[in-house]
Amino acid sequence: MKTERNWGWPIAGYLFLGGLGGGAIIVSSVADLFLGRGDVFALGSFITAALIAVGSGLLVFELGRPLRFWRVFSRQKAIMTVGAWMLSLLIVTGFLYFTFWPDFSPWRPAVGLRKALAVLNLVLGLGVCTYTGILLGSLNARRFWNTPALPVLFLVSGLSTGVALQSLLAGAWPYAGGQEAVEALHDTLRAVDLALIVMELVVIMVYVLMMRTTAGSAAARAAARWLNGAYVKWFWGGVIAAGLLLPLVLYALGVPVLPALCVLAGGLILRFLVVYSDDRTFLPGEEKYLARLPRGDEAFLRAGTQQ
């Protein structure tokens, strides 16, 4: 059957990188502004800018006319326009913020300016983490997306993956201080990520189970694919078991590195499942109509191209 699949893997990849980058820059900013330990997460801000840049590259790659991407910086009130501005700004401010940290940086002593950038990064990070869920959630044609639970899920998942990434990068160059501070922050990150994982478990189960019960059959159809249909392995095995429950146990046992990698993998799988759940309510008779359309590999369609 000919299926309507509009956004593909580049968008899933972008949603993952956007949430990850947004979450990671929030960690850098909060550590700098409220804990006075921005130095430990300095490299994270650079990696964030790079990840957001790669994610934006995926967005451009997905376009039908990539060279016209600049037109998105218009004065439209579309959520996508707002998102494009936030992404571009965050790439610049994230990188600028990083340049305050290396020893050789001439503006390293300008602490006030750095903190101002951290505030801006915090706001942009929250924006980038959240707007993608609002973008998908505002499309009422897509019944599985059209719920306030989606932005909440994306925000919690983005924060969780961001914390996981920062736990891998904490204490890396250009940080040159002692290891005790890094260890203490590792404990904090672990506690925060544990809380976020529990929250994400609740949010995702509420989201999918509630969608399963909605009267609009399109949303229920998508939720059924997650719970006991085509995506059953990816949802229960990938997102829930490998991405949430396993890191919960590993964090509790104090295993290093591995839980963070699990969280990252779970976040990536989640974005794929969401992007591939763009179900629409069928118009009268549409399902039957689509089923009898050629798929594109029929002999009569190939006749012109064969020798």
Added chain:
Amino acid sequence: MTRYAMIMDTRRCIGCESCTVACRIGNKLPIDMIYNPVTTVGPVGIYPHVHMIHYPLLCMHCENPPCVSACPTGASQQAQNGIVWVEEAKCIGCKACIQACPYHARHHNHETGTVYKCDFCKGRLELGLEPHCVKTCHQRARIFGDLDDPESEIARLYNSVATVQLLPECDTEPSVYYILSAGGQG
């Protein structure tokens, strides 16, 4: 003011798909693109008490088009006369409008990279001609015209027969109305 609209009289539609063919030829559409499919519901019931409805579809030219508000570049626009159209030079092919449309009325053209859709044959209207699908419908199941002109055939029909819009729960206010024949409606 002109407010273009279409009424589909499903009591008249026989599901011949002439409109689909006329549209594809007239608008020179790529092979995998259909602006106006004709879907069929039924047959419902047991012979000899059966019925069947054909739904000629196309862009609903919504008064409140979600595709236009989703467009980040301003390529998707709503004209004064209600026609929703794409200014191709501004379209970047982000497919946000496709995701926003509840009616599957927007299509990604893999050759040009941009999004194509029914524009009520805007170019033909400017020349005083009817859209291809309306012109070709030998059963006169597609009634097209200006709803704001009280003397027009469509306005008189709209005011005299019960019609429904598709997916009203999406709050899009379609300009395409259906007269249903089943179950004595309309």
